[in-house]
Amino acid sequence: MRKICFVTGTRAEYGLLSRLMRLVKEDKDLRLQVIATNMHLMPEYGETYKEIEKDGFTIDKKVYMHKPSDDAYGIISSMAEEMQGMNDALSELKPDILVLLGDRYEILVAAQIALIHRIYCKLLVFYGCKGTVKMNGNQSLHVVILKFDGVT
Numbered sequence: 001m002r003k004i005c006f007v008t009g010t011r012a013e014y015g016l017l018s019r020l021m022r023l024v025k026e027d028k029d030l031r032l033q034v035i036a037t038n039m040h041l042m043p044e045y046g047e048t049y050k051e052i053e054k055d056g057f058t059i060d061k062k063v064y065m066h067k068p069s070d071d072a073y074g075i076i077s078s079m080a081e082e083m084q085g086m087n088d089a090l091s092e093l094k095p096d097i098l099v100l101l102g103d104r105y106e107i108l109v110a111a112q113i114a115l116i117h118r119i120y121c122k123l124l125v126f127y128g129c130k131g132t133v134k135m136n137g138n139q140s141l142h143v144v145i146l147k148f149d150g151v152t
Contacts, residue, residue: 003031005060005095005119007086009038009106011048017101017124021057033093037063037082038106061089065106079109086113097122 004024008014025032036059040049049059063085067078082105090098090113098114100107101124114121 001029001031002097003033003093003095004097004099005033005035005090005093006099007035007037007107007110008052008101009036009040009104010102011039011045011051013101014040014048014052017099018055018057020099020124025057032057033060033095034058035061035063035086035089035093035110037086037110038065038104060093061085063089075105079105082106082109083113086110087117090114090117090119095119099124 006017006021006024008017021032021034024030034052034057036049036052039045040052041047041062041064049062052059063082065078065082065085068074086109097120098110099122100110107123111121111123
């Protein structure tokens with residue numbers, strides 16, 4: 001049975017991933033794994049991981065990434081925390097494929113960890129969706145994350 005792991009950090013990309021997650025869950029030859037991170041786990045954003053559970057999905061791992069500030073130091077601190085948590089999660093879950101969507105910091109970290117663990121990484125790109133081409137006016141993350149697509 002192949003293990004397909006989805007990483008979701010925001011309500012927006014979860015909405016785009018949820019149908020594919022359901023198809024994986026319903027396939028008898030596949031095992032769905034879910035890692036929730038970033039905004040899903042933050043009270044100020046409504047702890048939206050509860051919506052994932054309400055939709056009938058089990059969250060296999062929660063990877064926290066507290067952001068002490070919105071400056072470079074705060075962002076890097078949160079990425080470092082996520083890097084450790086994602087390393088722990090992927091080491092334990094050992095997925096065959098990691099499915100990612102988006103061009104946010106939490107997705108970049110997950111792609112990097114997958115590369116080092118030699119986990120096949122599939123990045124879903126939905127051109128024309130608001131927010132998937134740019135992040136804070138900078139396409140650099142988008143371009144970098146695309147380099148991880150299909151890499152083991």
